[in-house]
Amino acid sequence: MVQHGESIHSALPWDIPWWMPDHFVFFGVLYLALFFIGTGVGIVVLKSVWETYCKKGGAHH
Numbered sequence: 001m002v003q004h005g006e007s008i009h010s011a012l013p014w015d016i017p018w019w020m021p022d023h024f025v026f027f028g029v030l031y032l033a034l035f036f037i038g039t040g041v042g043i044v045v046l047k048s049v050w051e052t053y054c055k056k057g058g059a060h061h
Contacts (some may be wrong), residue, residue: 011027011030
């Protein structure tokens with residue numbers, strides 16, 4: 001855990017001084033953006049797998 005006056009040791013959630021407003025805003029937005037990007041990539045991958053292996057019929061090239 002980071003003590004008051006220390007800098008962060010890594011970008012992991014348990015190493016961030018969440019009591020500092022600038023760190024809270026920056027890393028909060030960063031983690032939110034990464035969550036949305038990861039969710040979007042996951043949906044695209046799952047949709048691709050679904051269309052490749054699970055969809056019956058249709059035209060295949």
